[in-house]
Amino acid sequence: MRIYDTAQRSIVEMELDDHVGMYVCGITPYDATHLGHAATYLAYDLLIRRLENMGHTVTLVRNYTDVDDSILPKAAELGEHYLSLAEREIDRFEADMAALRTRPAAHEPRATWSIDAMITMISQLLDAGHAYISEDRVFFDVTTFPDFGKLSGYSADRMIELAAERGGTPDDPRQRSPLDFVLWQASADGEPSWPSPFGPGRPGWHIECSAMSYAALGETIDIHGGGGDLVFPHHECEIAQSEALHGAPLARYWVHAALVSYQGHKMSKSLGNLVFVSDLRARIDPRAIRLALMAHHYHTEWEWFDSEGLTAQRDLDTLVSAGAGASPAAGSGDGSSGLLAEVQAVLDDNLNAPMAHAALLDAAAAVQRGAAGVTLRRELAAAADLCGIDLSSPLATAAP
Ligand SMILES: [Zn+2]
Structure with a gap:
């Protein structure tokens, strides 16, 4: 790694x-x-x-x-x-x-x-x-x-x-x-x-x-x-x-x-613009917070915009619908889609979470188009789980 x-x-x-x-x-x-x-x-x-x-x-x-x-x-x-x-x-x-x-x-x-x-x-x-x-x-x-x-x-x-x-x-x-x-x-x-x-x-x-x-x-x-x-x-x-x-x-x-x-300014106590996790959790599913943060590379400075929470909530909804009901396994027995290996590889490359984030959403889109079988759904659940996102339960908070 x-x-x-x-x-x-x-x-x-x-x-x-x-x-x-x-x-x-x-x-x-x-x-x-x-x-x-x-x-x-x-x-x-x-x-x-x-x-x-x-x-x-x-x-x-x-x-x-x-x-x-x-x-x-x-x-x-x-x-x-x-x-x-x-x-x-x-x-x-x-x-x-x-x-x-x-x-x-x-x-x-x-x-x-x-x-x-x-x-x-x-x-x-x-x-x-x-x-x-x-x-x-x-x-x-x-x-x-x-x-x-x-x-x-x-x-x-x-x-x-x-x-x-x-x-x-x-x-x-x-x-x-x-x-x-x-x-x-x-x-x-x-x-x-x-x-x-x-x-x-x-x-x-x-x-x-x-x-x-x-x-x-x-x-x-x-x-x-x-x-x-x-x-x-x-x-x-x-x-x-x-x-x-x-x-x-x-x-x-x-x-x-x-x-x-935060939205163009340094996030600091003195500026009074801290975005608290507890406030975000009241509005969106905690898994959506994880997903939103995965869209940014840990080693590059970035800005949070309030709209990202809602985008992540919608993306989580897509992932949950695509991965729900599929047991998180690596697809053994019925072939491998390669998704899990792809997510592992990008994480091994200086924790490239934005690439992992994109791979998960691409796979969910393929499932939604009906272009994927059970293998991809299972790998999607496994790859999301590797990233700390459990797709087995419905969204905790409905998108407003
Ligand atoms: Zn210390």
Whole structure:
């Protein structure tokens, strides 16, 4: 299977053992799941489904960042305990993921459950000379990790600029160099705080994933994923911490999903134009959401238009009518139409979901024209199932 590896900056043939360990950075549970999350997690879901279909066993680990610089202010604004906010949003996220029929994660560690592991890692980084204490904070010293920047390939100036935009503190006088990043910090008034050898406080964001991925999957993860905006600083910092400590690659392959915009604008919380999965689910069948997202390639930035939901609902209707009643089998015994093999082949080519989407709809059109026999109907059901779309039940919501 070929995939675009961010670190190698090219499409590479993945060489994987029977068992595949995958770590995908999860959500900060302070708001509902939006379409950008769904696009990201469904891309990895498609990857997992195809790997399982090829005979691999996949262990998916997807964390919850239930303490960081985003959830704490939101909880304070709502006058709510941050963990009760997290609990509610995790429930909503899980309901959305279940409705979208994503393969379940084997482990869903929460940052607040993993504080001891983070403290251990920070202590080891201090002992090894990769970190330093400055006033009430512990920083990672990037000068001790010459490969810093190897994942993104960004220049130091670009990294400093992005760090300032994405939660870093390049101007903090407590740090020695602008790209050093926080491993541990004193908590502000009202924020949660844990005891540690470097004073009471809370972890920095990046160390959370290094500690949680190491606990669940060991030194080297086969495939590490997340949204494209995590390449820098989050994943670059994860690499620095983990590789400085373990002397082994953090991940063999890095797979990132591209940004999703909304009708001409960046989809963002500050613009107030987030498209929530729960709102879409109220209007269209969750399988239609999957189908709509399959029309876009995970690695290319794209825009969502509201009309796509209705188009996908109609397309799902076509697929369900064509595939209904056919048991999803590969057509053995009465020949093969080649549809399943075609869908497998396009998925193997850097997860080309738009081509798989087109192949499914072409096959459904052939069935509707009466130009196909039971074999194609069975393969259509099997190919849709491989893409996470079960054609055996009627549409959940009628198209308005
Ligand atoms: Zn992460």
